[in-house]
Amino acid sequence: MIEARDLHYRYEEEGDVLDGVGFRIEPGEKMVLLGANSSGKSTLLKILAGLLFPSRGSYSYKGKPVTRGALRKRDFARAFRREVGLLFQNPDAMLFQSTVYDEIAFGPRQFGLEGVEERVRRWAETLGVERRLGRPPFHLSGGEKQKVCLAAVLAVDPEVLLLDEPTSHMDPRSTGWLVDFLRESGRTTVVTTHNLSLAAELGDRTIVIGENHRLIYDGPIGPLLEDREALLAANLMHAHKHEHDGLEHKHFHTHDWD
Numbered sequence: 001m002i003e004a005r006d007l008h009y010r011y012e013e014e015g016d017v018l019d020g021v022g023f024r025i026e027p028g029e030k031m032v033l034l035g036a037n038s039s040g041k042s043t044l045l046k047i048l049a050g051l052l053f054p055s056r057g058s059y060s061y062k063g064k065p066v067t068r069g070a071l072r073k074r075d076f077a078r079a080f081r082r083e084v085g086l087l088f089q090n091p092d093a094m095l096f097q098s099t100v101y102d103e104i105a106f107g108p109r110q111f112g113l114e115g116v117e118e119r120v121r122r123w124a125e126t127l128g129v130e131r132r133l134g135r136p137p138f139h140l141s142g143g144e145k146q147k148v149c150l151a152a153v154l155a156v157d158p159e160v161l162l163l164d165e166p167t168s169h170m171d172p173r174s175t176g177w178l179v180d181f182l183r184e185s186g187r188t189t190v191v192t193t194h195n196l197s198l199a200a201e202l203g204d205r206t207i208v209i210g211e212n213h214r215l216i217y218d219g220p221i222g223p224l225l226e227d228r229e230a231l232l233a234a235n236l237m238h239a240h241k242h243e244h245d246g247l248e249h250k251h252f253h254t255h256d257w258d
C-alpha cells in the first residue's frame, strides 16, 4: 500500500529532520509511529499525505510514485486525496469553516460524494459532536475540535488513516472509542502517540524514529515495550526522582497511565 524508501527531508532553518527513513506498509496494517519531540513524526505523516515531498528518496502509494508532478494530474490527485486522510496534530491547523457542519461536510462536498448530510450527521453523532453542528469550530473545547477534525477526515471514508496524536486532547472514553474503532476498521492506519500504554492497543507493529532522525526500530511492538534500554535511548521513557515516606527513589516513567 505504502512504500517509503530512504526518505530525507530538510527544513531550511532546521536542517535534516528525516535522514534516510524507509518502510513498507501492507493494506490493512496498523502501524504505530513513535519518537521523541522533534524527531520528525509529523513531517513523515505530511509526506505520506502528499503535503510535503522528500528532498531525497521516494514514496509510492499503491505502486505509484507520489510526487508534486503526479499530484498535478487530476485523476491521481483526486483518488489519492480521497483515499489518504491526515488528522493534523494541531486541530487549529485544520479548522477553517464557519460552522462545525461545514467543516465535516467540506471533504464530501469537495469530492462530490453522495449523502453529504447523512455523512455529517453520522460522523458527528459517532464522535459525540452532533449538538455542536451549528457552532463555529473555534468556540469548541480542545477535545471537541479534535473530534470534529476526525469526523471531517472520516466523512470521506478514506482507505488510509494517518493520525497525528489523535488522542492528545481526548478523555478516556473517547480514547477507548478510537482504539475500538481502529481495531475493528479494515483501514490501513499510521498513528503517532507519546502514550506507550496506548501504543500497544493502536497497532501491532511500530516504527521508531530516533532523535538522530533515523529509523531505529521496525517490528512488533511487544518486545520494544519490554526493552527499557531501547525506550530510554529513544527518549520514549525517562527516569526521574520521587519522594516516598521521606526517601528518595528513582523510577522509570513513560508518563502515561501506568
Ligand SMILES: Nc1ncnc2c1ncn2[C@@H]1O[C@H](COP(=O)(O)OP(=O)(O)OP(=O)(O)O)[C@@H](O)[C@H]1O
Pocket (backbone or CB within 6 Å): 011, 012, 013, 014, 017, 035, 036, 037, 038, 039, 040, 041, 042, 043, 044, 089
Ligand atoms: N515548517 C517548519 N519549518 C521549519 N522547521 C520545522 C517546520 N516544521 C517542523 N519543523 C522542525 O522540524 C523538526 C521535526 O518536527 P516534527 O513536527 O516532524 O516533529 P515531531 O516528531 O512530530 O515532534 P512532536 O512529538 O513534538 O510532535 C522540529 O525540530 C521542528 O521544529
Ligand SMILES: [Mg+2]
Pocket (backbone or CB within 6 Å): 041, 042, 043, 089, 164
Ligand atoms: Mg508531531
